[in-house]
Amino acid sequence: xxxxxxxxxxxxxxxxxxxxxxxxxxxxxxxxxxxxxxxxxxxxxxxxxxxxxxxxxxxxxxxxxxxxxxxxxxxxxxxxxxxxxxxxxxxxxxxxxxxxxxxxxxxxxxxxxxxxxxxxxxxxxxxxxxxxxxxxxxxxxxxxxxxxxxxxxxxxxxxxxxxxxxxxxxxxxxxxxxxxxxxxxxxxxxxxxxxxxxxxxxxxxxxxxxxxxxxxxxxxxxxxxxxxxxxxxxxxxxxxxxxxxxxxxxxxxxxxxxxxxxxxxxxxxxxxxxxxxxxxxxxxxxxxxxxxxxxxxxxxxxxxxxxxxxxxxxxxxxxxxxxxxxxxxxxxxxxxxxxxxxxxxxxxxxxxxxxxxxxxxxxxxxxxxxxxxxxxxxxxxxxxxxxxxxxxxxxxxxxxxxxxxxxxxxxxxxxxxxxxxxxxxxxxxxxxxxxxxxxxxxxxxxxxx
Amino acid sequence: xxxxxxxxxxxxxxxxxxxxxxxxxxxxxxxxxxxxxxxxxxxxxxxxxxxxxxxxxxxxxxxxxxxxxxxxxxxxxxxxxxxxxxxxxxxxxxxxxxxxxxxxxxxxxxxxxxxxxxxxxxxxxxxxxxxxxxxxxxxxxxxxxxxxxxxxxxxxxxxxxxxxxxxxxxxxxxxxxxxxxxxxxxxxxxxxxxxxxxxxxxxxxxxxxxxxxxxxxxxxxxxxxxxxxxxxxxxxxxxxxxxxxxxxxxxxxxxxxxxxxxxxxxxxxxxxxxxxxxxxxxxxxxxxxxxxxxxxxxxxxxxxxxxxxxxxxxxxxxxxxxxxxxxxxxxxxxxxxxxxxxxxxxxxxxxxxxxxxxxxxxxxxxxxxxxxxxxxxxxxxxxxxxxxxxxxxxxxxxxxxxxxxxxxxxxxxxxxxxxxxxxxxxxxxxxxxxxxxxxxxxxxxxxxxxxxxxxxxxxxxxxxxxxxxxxxxxxxxxxxxxxxxxxxxxxxxxxxxxxxxxxxxxxxxx
Numbered sequence: 001x002x003x004x005x006x007x008x009x010x011x012x013x014x015x016x017x018x019x020x021x022x023x024x025x026x027x028x029x030x031x032x033x034x035x036x037x038x039x040x041x042x043x044x045x046x047x048x049x050x051x052x053x054x055x056x057x058x059x060x061x062x063x064x065x066x067x068x069x070x071x072x073x074x075x076x077x078x079x080x081x082x083x084x085x086x087x088x089x090x091x092x093x094x095x096x097x098x099x100x101x102x103x104x105x106x107x108x109x110x111x112x113x114x115x116x117x118x119x120x121x122x123x124x125x126x127x128x129x130x131x132x133x134x135x136x137x138x139x140x141x142x143x144x145x146x147x148x149x150x151x152x153x154x155x156x157x158x159x160x161x162x163x164x165x166x167x168x169x170x171x172x173x174x175x176x177x178x179x180x181x182x183x184x185x186x187x188x189x190x191x192x193x194x195x196x197x198x199x200x201x202x203x204x205x206x207x208x209x210x211x212x213x214x215x216x217x218x219x220x221x222x223x224x225x226x227x228x229x230x231x232x233x234x235x236x237x238x239x240x241x242x243x244x245x246x247x248x249x250x251x252x253x254x255x256x257x258x259x260x261x262x263x264x265x266x267x268x269x270x271x272x273x274x275x276x277x278x279x280x281x282x283x284x285x286x287x288x289x290x291x292x293x294x295x296x297x298x299x300x301x302x303x304x305x306x307x308x309x310x311x312x313x314x315x316x317x318x319x320x321x322x323x324x325x326x327x328x329x330x331x332x333x334x335x336x337x338x339x340x341x342x343x344x345x346x347x348x349x350x351x352x353x354x355x356x357x358x359x360x361x362x363x364x365x366x367x368x369x370x371x372x373x374x375x376x377x378x379x380x381x382x383x384x385x386x387x388x389x390x391x392x393x394x395x396x397x398x399x400x401x402x403x404x405x406x407x408x409x410x411x412x413x414x415x416x417x418x419x420x421x422x423x424x425x426x427x428x429x430x431x432x433x434x435x436x437x438x439x440x441x442x443x444x445x446x447x448x449x
Numbered sequence: 450x451x452x453x454x455x456x457x458x459x460x461x462x463x464x465x466x467x468x469x470x471x472x473x474x475x476x477x478x479x480x481x482x483x484x485x486x487x488x489x490x491x492x493x494x495x496x497x498x499x500x501x502x503x504x505x506x507x508x509x510x511x512x513x514x515x516x517x518x519x520x521x522x523x524x525x526x527x528x529x530x531x532x533x534x535x536x537x538x539x540x541x542x543x544x545x546x547x548x549x550x551x552x553x554x555x556x557x558x559x560x561x562x563x564x565x566x567x568x569x570x571x572x573x574x575x576x577x578x579x580x581x582x583x584x585x586x587x588x589x590x591x592x593x594x595x596x597x598x599x600x601x602x603x604x605x606x607x608x609x610x611x612x613x614x615x616x617x618x619x620x621x622x623x624x625x626x627x628x629x630x631x632x633x634x635x636x637x638x639x640x641x642x643x644x645x646x647x648x649x650x651x652x653x654x655x656x657x658x659x660x661x662x663x664x665x666x667x668x669x670x671x672x673x674x675x676x677x678x679x680x681x682x683x684x685x686x687x688x689x690x691x692x693x694x695x696x697x698x699x700x701x702x703x704x705x706x707x708x709x710x711x712x713x714x715x716x717x718x719x720x721x722x723x724x725x726x727x728x729x730x731x732x733x734x735x736x737x738x739x740x741x742x743x744x745x746x747x748x749x750x751x752x753x754x755x756x757x758x759x760x761x762x763x764x765x766x767x768x769x770x771x772x773x774x775x776x777x778x779x780x781x782x783x784x785x786x787x788x789x790x791x792x793x794x795x796x797x798x799x800x801x802x803x804x805x806x807x808x809x810x811x812x813x814x815x816x817x818x819x820x821x822x823x824x825x826x827x828x829x830x831x832x833x834x835x836x837x838x839x840x841x842x843x844x845x846x847x848x849x850x851x852x853x854x855x856x857x858x859x860x861x862x863x864x865x866x867x868x869x870x871x872x873x874x875x876x877x878x879x880x881x882x883x884x885x886x887x888x889x890x891x892x893x894x895x896x897x898x899x900x901x902x903x904x905x906x907x908x909x910x911x912x913x914x915x916x917x918x919x920x921x922x923x924x925x926x927x928x929x930x931x932x933x934x935x936x937x938x939x940x941x942x943x944x945x946x947x948x949x950x951x952x953x954x955x956x957x958x959x
Contacts, residue, residue: 229824230817240805249786308805
């Protein structure tokens with residue numbers, strides 16, 4: 001280098017690149033780079049889950065019926081994705097919207113009420129204009145809800161968590177009041193739900209392609225907004241450093257208004273689709289807990305709850321990952337799989353976020369089970385594993401009589417006892433393993449100063 | 450210097466952060482009962498070393514010995530038990546607790562059933578505070594105390610831990626003269642009690658007044674440890690920067706043109722505070738092609754004054770501001786920016802930088818809509834604008850796509866100044882622009898400000914470093930507790946006279 005300064009001065013970037021690729025570690029690094037980013041990791045994770053589901057599903061649905069399975073996942077992912085996009089935009093701008101689920105319930109009920117009020121009946125056919133007006137009205141209602149959030153947050157100065165928690169509770173209640181009143185007035189009897197039989201309206205959600213196309217279009221627009229426009233850049237800035245954004249002469253209050261409106265309107269769109277899909281607007285059960293699914297999808301997709309960090313493509317992948325995991329559980333467990341949904345979402349979020357946190361902080365050298373909290377955590381995890389083991393044992397006892405027989409509990413005869421045994425054994429095994437891990441951790445931390 | 454009296458022995462300590470070697474094979478020792486000053490520029494590794502000594506940083510290479518015994522702290526608790534306490538520059542106290550509660554935080558005295566024994570704690574705290582000439586009631590809430598008293602509360606906390614090694618990080622940076630004098634008396638008394646003191650400062654007059662030994666760090670390396678009696682400030686400065694500080698010569702005197710900004714009777718109320726006014730009856734004017742300096746101690750209202758001019762003050766100011774002859778009243782920084790006023794904030798990390806963004810994105814933040822059509826960013830134009838600034842201001846970066854956090858403090862500051870130059874302002878407000886910037890980059894920033902000024906910009910700059918203002922400014926205003934106490938032209942101004950004006954009211958009230 002020293003002998004030949006002009007050459008290196010002429011093309012430093014090339015020389016730099018050559019040096020980077022020349023080492024074997026450099027080559028390895030460049031192959032792995034896409035997977036280091038959360039998007040690459042997510043694609044990998046999605047493929048792994050699909051593969052596992054194909055193998056573990058006793059009917060091998062994915063293998064036998066790939067087309068319908070894919071459409072089914074796509075349709076569900078699209079419905080979840082539409083309001084998850086809104087949640088992601090709010091999170092990137094440094095806020096949080098806990099109200100998605102209730103906004104879905106409220107706007108679904110509002111749309112149904114509007115249609116029934118306009119048509120004066122719960123008829124088979126409502127007329128196309130009634131439907132259009134009802135949908136437009138619902139979207140405007142979404143704007144109003146978003147604006148109300150923005151007012152609570154920017155003018156009253158409520159923390160976003162509190163403001164949207166209030167509407168989470170309030171809007172569902174309001175929706176129930178509304179439905180009871182509308183049914184009383186229009187149909188003459190008070191009920192807690194409104195049935196929608198209209199074929200044209202239901203086609204919105206029962207057709208596979210409308211939700212999917214809508215999701216693709218909305219995701220494209222959201223991506224354009226967040227990565228190519230001035231407003232998107234400002235939203236990222238707002239999430240990263242609100243004070244500095246304001247001091248850069250940017251109207252932060254208006255940005256928040258926009259973010260919460262996008263969130264609420266997208267939830268309203270989802271609300272309309274959900275009542276179309278189920279043909280009934282029942283505010284008591286519609287969209288309960290969906291806000292957490294949306295936040296989970298955004299966070300799994302790489303959005304930071306501190307704000308400022310996150311992408312729309314990541315969020316879309318997060319949506320698919322979450323939906324595929326839920327579908328996998330349904331395929332593997334078969335009966336009553338929906339009651340496991342919350343459990344799965346919770347686990348996925350903890351694992352995904354913990355993983356990204358630990359990767360950032362070089363935390364793999366951390367001690368996870370130190371001190372009294374560590375001991376309680378070991379007990380916690382053992383109990384959890386035991387419970388899961390017992391549940392899996394139910395399947396095992398039913399499906400694999402061989403295994404049950406080996407344990408001395410003949411299949412079907414004493415399934416409950418077999419379940420308890422399996423659960424207990426699992427808990428014990430996990431307990432011993434974690435205790436060993438704790439011991440190993442403490443050894444290691446003494447060895448390295 | 451026998452091994453017997455070596456109290457703290459620092460052997461070959463190296464500490465790396467991602468991308469930076471903060472300390473590189475540093476070895477020296479500290480004698481029992483001495484006051485050992487550690488000096489160096491920003492980024493020299495002083496605070497990293499102190500964080501290692503006080504147990505904040507626990508993973509480092511090298512060996513630390515105390516009283517001849519090797520020690521390995523696992524946390525600040527271990528260091529406290531070994532008798533080491535640290536008084537941070539940013540005080541480490543809970544504002545909503547009383548002085549006594551702060552002193553005993555984490556080691557509260559208890560009665561039966563684990564109830565707090567406030568009476569005992571308050572009496573003990575009172576005794577400690579009296580010993581330190583700090584005349585506040587132990588039950589007074591910390592946020593009601595002046596910075597100097599808060600600092601003494603922290604020292605009292607250290608004493609209650611039976612500390613025999615006290616680390617003080619820039620302890621005088623926020624104090625008035627009388628408070629500094631009191632602190633020095635306290636330090637003398639502590640030394641008589643046999644407390645070993647590590648004193649970190651960049652104010653050489655203090656260091657030479659107090660220290661027995663002076664250790665100079667530069668770029669993470671130990672330069673030398675010198676007995677005070679065998680050295681002088683000039684030599685220490687030389688060792689700190691590795692060269693004589695070149696006096697920045699900004700050439701011929703500037704020729705200020707017409708008045709661009711006028712301020713009359715500007716006042717900013719301070720609700721619920723004893724002083725009632727953050728700023729009171731401020732009046733001055735700024736010409737094009739002029740650098741106006743604002744001097745004052747911490748809390749004098751320098752930052753608040755700039756915030757009023759930029760429309761970002763906590764509440765709207767009273768009085769009149771005229772920009773190019775037109776009266777203006779800004780509700781939001783956006784309006785100030787539109788009218789041609791730019792503010793480079795004091796606290797770069799908190800108020801200026803977008804740490805998760807690239808250098809280019811940081812530069813174009815204010816002017817993004819200029820490079821956009823129908824809201825869509827024209828990326829070519831954006832890159833062109835950012836690269837223009839990088840070249841014009843000589844921002845040293847590997848490219849505009851580099852993360853802004855990879856830049857040194859001085860280059861980050863240049864990027865932020867560049868952000869505001871793109872706005873093409875009439876008036877540029879710079880709030881302590883060289884804070885956290887090393888000496889070399891400081892000189893560059895001075896030249897940049899001079900150049901911008903000669904291009905016709907009106908500049909207002911605040912600083913806590915008087916030599917900086919004396920180098921840069923055509924005129925200097927002095928604030929003291931929210932009032933304008935003096936105005937000097939470049940010829941009239943001396944450090945002595947500015948200091949007198951800045952502490953006027955403090956001395957009166959003391």
